[in-house]
Amino acid sequence: MVAQQKDIQSKEERLSRDSAVMGETERSNLEKDILNKKRDIKRSQQEFSEDFNARRNEELGKLQRRIVEAIRTIAKEQNFDLLLTDGVIYASEQIDVTAQVQQKLTSMPE
Secondary structure (H helix, E strand, O other), X not given: OHHHHHHHHHHHHHHHHHOOOOOHHHXXXXXXXXXXHHHHHHHHHHHHHHHHHHHHHHHHHHHHHHHHHHHHHHHHHOOOOOOOOOOOOOOOXXXXXXXXXXXXXXXXXX
């Protein structure tokens, strides 16, 4: 994409620099070429963004599943009755299992 952007920039510079001495057909062709290349790069950027977001969501999903599994394992091992993930306004440090979850995650195979 960087190479495409540099190509567009150089063609735009050429157009602004040489448009007065270019023939009508040459100038028109160069303008069309620039527009087409801008469309292509915009499409490439959108595809990259979509691919990136899909991959990020996939990895976040994997991480969330690993975290949930680690929490379930700890809860079963320590006979907890209930563990909450969202909506907790207050919890004492005596029942905070964050460090245990982190330790369990590092010991779990990926």
